[in-house]
Amino acid sequence: MLNKNRLFITKTLLSSLIRRRSRILVALLGTAIGATVLFGMVTLCYDIPRQMGKAFRSYGANIIFMPAGSHATIDLNLVNAATDLIPSTQRIGVTPFRYLAVRSNVVPYTLVGTDFQQITKTSPYWLIEGQFPSQDNEIMIGIDVANYAHLSIGDIMPIAGKSRQNDNFDQIFKIVGIVKTGKTEDSFIFVNFTKLESLLQEQNQAEVIELSISAPKEELQNYIAKVKLNFPSIEPHLIKWVTQSETQVLGKLSSLLYLVTSVVLILTMICVATTMMTVVIERRKEIGLKKALGAENRRIAKEFLAESLFLGFIGGLIGSLFGLLFAQVISREVFGSSIVFEFYLIPFTILISMLVTVVACLMPVKQAVEVEPALVLRGE
């Protein structure tokens, strides 16, 4: 028998939702828009600092590995093992550098062997005229070298020096690129890392390793501590000017985002609450009638609660989908990349949406049920 009553009230609840569809759509639209903003903004709150962190990587490496103690170089196998400690999603780039003192037409220079593919990741701010060397007989020179020796792209440059074994070499290189960084790189000559290894007759060693890692300062410091502990021959250093300014800017950005999100959320929730209140107030007569028929206040409140929970759930679900789309569009337009989807935000959004609709509903329902039914039915 009890099931009959439950079935009936469920049916009337559905009838209320279906047969009052224009009103329900307005309420649903309100809750869905609220949930969309909630989901979108919270997602962006999480994602923008992450995206900005990635963007900050264009300022160059934030960690440098140097040989520890009396070592002159670091074994690249150890470097690989050390960089494996960083999750691949956070590892933007790892660039080895090897230096060799050379001469060109009696003028001393520093020949630097590096991985040009990684340079684009760890030092994307380098201004390159021409291109990176791709062949063993190609070099890229710093702007100061080019100006001093009156060299330009396409010119030939003889380079002479000695290997680790003291064997002399004297080779001709073709200039394919000129680099301008505003720093010491402007006075260097760059060659492929493997080419320099062959000139040096020494493999798998580097003097400096530059790392670009997308992580907050605390994580970077933890990583450095781990490397120091596990790899005593590596001396890791945090590039403080990069990480500090990154931390400061990201901190301020996060605070701003949270503030904007909070304000938008409060405004949206007020809108949702107002919509729900209007919908309930329109039904004051129905509440009065139910009271006149003998319904207890608690029972009427429960019916409205069930309806608002349903609206909150559906609105939250729709809002989550649109919020994801909204955050995705913003992320693509501003950062040119997809957001990282946080699954738990869906139940979070639905719960908040249900909570807002219930609270918004209960206030006017409470007021309506407290009024004498005779007054409500007379329209007073």
Add this chain to the structure above:
Amino acid sequence: MNILEVNNVSKNYGSLYALADINMTVGDGKWLSIMGPSGSGKSTLMNIIGCMDKPTSGSVILDGQDITQLSLTDLTVIRRDKIGLIFQQFHLVPYLTALENVMLAQYYHSMVDEKEALNALERVGLHARAKHLPRQLSGGEQQRVCIARALINYPKLILADEPTGNLDEANESLVMNLLHQLHQEGSSIIVVTHSPEVAKHAETTVVLEHGKIAQIIDNLK
């Protein structure tokens, strides 16, 4: 035995009085009309009898129980168990069918019973319109649904507030015939009206003026 006894009932709103020292009784199975112009206090009296308002002083004994001493929650229970309300504006839930509107009263009273609700609609001649929404029904039909809803829980007292106020002559006649049927079956009825034509269907008419009983008419004489 009396189904209703109203003893020295007054209702004041600050210094204004809506009802002053009203005394009347309704015998079990009797039909009483409360008649009067607008502002005479008939709606206030109906609300007090219908457990939707409380008097400032005096007592109202409904089916042997003094309802003036009860809490609002208890009044709701009395209203649900003992009174069948018929409104001038019908007050049907717009998104529920005629059948569901009748079953709603069953739901708040005890248990829903579709067959019984259909019987009630059949009794008011609306079995075929059971699945229609109020907006698909004429005024007369809506009022008949309202009557079916009022009688579904076998109330001790049927309280009708201007039951024909919004109806044309033909529908007025239909509704009054239904009330006559209920009366013949033993129901106690109180009809609040401003119309002498409607009032004269009752056995007794109480005429209110300025919140006081101006006249008691025995319609059977």
